[in-house]
Amino acid sequence: MEKRLSLIRRIDNTGVPLLLARLFVGSIFAWLAYNKLLDPIEFLKQTREYHLVPEDPPIFLTLTAVVVPWLELLCAAALILGVYARGAAATLLAMLLFFAPLLLIRAWHLYQDPAGGFATFCAVEFDCGCGTGEVFICAKTLENTALMVGALLALLSRSKRFCLGALITRLRAEKTSSAAFERA
Amino acid sequence: MKAIASTIxxxxxxxxxxxxxxxxxxxxRGKDHINLWRDYTPKINDGNTGGTEADEPQQPAEPAKERPFQILVLDQVIEIFEDDKTAYGLHVFVDARADTPYQAGRIPGAVQCDYYRMDFYVGSVLEYAAGAEKVIVYCNGGECEDSLYVCGELLNAEVPWGNIYFFKGGWEDWERSGQPIETGPKE
Incomplete structure (x- = not known):
């Protein structure tokens, strides 16, 4: 068991799994956020369909539509660059854990609705407001699961390789130590 | 513990x-600005609870803002469209959809009034509506509520209730019936 752990640690220490996870989750979220930002009104309409936030007063719904795409984009950029990567991964993971079940619930309601005429649950196709237009629920769930795994990996990895944040910290530390050396 | 605090x-x-x-x-943001305090989904009377048919004498007791809007069906809309008054601007068609569907196809002469970008369109629509006898509002049809929202906004902007008509079948009915359509941006 210990051997296996050390193997996982060794692989993690290379920084490659973290880099791949960061690029995968970051690029997909950047794409989704970009699409939402292209048409914020459409995102507002789709958000309303979930009845997540109280509609009275309207500020809850409108603020969600204004902030969520930017939060996604910032987290995506943070992940790709490796600045605040853990916080970004945790934020995106929290969002996925919140929204993925809601998607399934909405798809289930559509499946149960005779007017929808969906033969199987996987045949349910709808605009989930995710930024990709109409999607099949099973494909979307698979995508969400992969994103959750990627975000979890980025959150739990101990590696700091290929991260801009770690590089900045190291350069700052070097600068401080050289200044201290000069003072001495 | 330190890592958790740092992550949070x-x-x-x-x-x-x-x-x-x-x-x-x-x-x-210009056109796509979201007004944080605006209720984009107001309660509307969709006419399902005793909706009124157009061209009948309309003097219900309740105040205008609580009355269901006058509903038009396809045949009535075609009749209005073919009426000479339409050419003279006395019948105005208002398309409550967004840019893309509006430009892909609309009732010829229809003025765009995307409900979600109301601030951007309301001025020009009110200009058209001011001299009109009938203002016919439509959106996609089916479950689409945007045209009813626009009807509500027109009423709020002092367009007389009796002049506002809601084309329930909307674009879907119009297109399916093979009526003429207009495409591209409005000149």
Whole structure:
């Protein structure tokens, strides 16, 4: 068991799994956020369909539509660059854990609705407001699961390789130590 | 423990940053600006509870804002469209859909009034509506509520209730019936 752990640690220490996870989750979220930002009104309409936030007063719904795409984009950029990567991964993971079940619930309601005429649950196709237009629920769930795994990996990895944040910290530390050396 | 605290503080920073950037960008967005305090989904009377048919004498007791709008069906809309008064601007068609579907196809002569970008369109629509006898509002049809929202906004903007008509079948009915359509941006 210990051997296996050390193997996982060794692989993690290379920084490659973290880099791949960061690029995968970051690029997909950047794409989704970009699409939402292209048409914020459409995102507002789709958000309303979930009845997540109280509609009275309207500020809850409108603020969600204004902030969520930017939060996604910032987290995506943070992940790709490796600045605040853990916080970004945790934020995106929290969002996925919140929204993925809601998607399934909405798809289930559509499946149960005779007017929808969906033969199987996987045949349910709808605009989930995710930024990709109409999607099949099973494909979307698979995508969400992969994103959750990627975000979890980025959150739990101990590696700091290929991260801009770690590089900045190291350069700052070097600068401080050289200044201290000069003072001495 | 330190790692958890650091992660949480990063999350808070990102959320605050998201809020600040989101609000700032929204403030300077033109047509796609979201009015934070606007109720985009007001309660509407969709006419299902005793909806009124057009061309009948309309003097219900309730105040105008609580009355269901007058509903038109396809045949009535075609009749109005073919009426000479339409050419003279006395019958105005208002398309409550967004840019893409509006430009892909609309009732010829229809003025765009995307409900979600009302501030952008309301001025020109009111100009058309001012001299009109009938203002016929439509959107996609089916479950689409945007035309009813626009009817409500027109009423709020002092367009007389008796002049506002809701074409329930909307674009779907119009297109399916093979009636003439107009495409591209409005000249």
């Amino acid at each position: 503080s990063q999350m808070i920073i990102l959320c605050v940053l998201g809020l600040v950037v989101g609000l700032s960008v929204n403030a300077v």
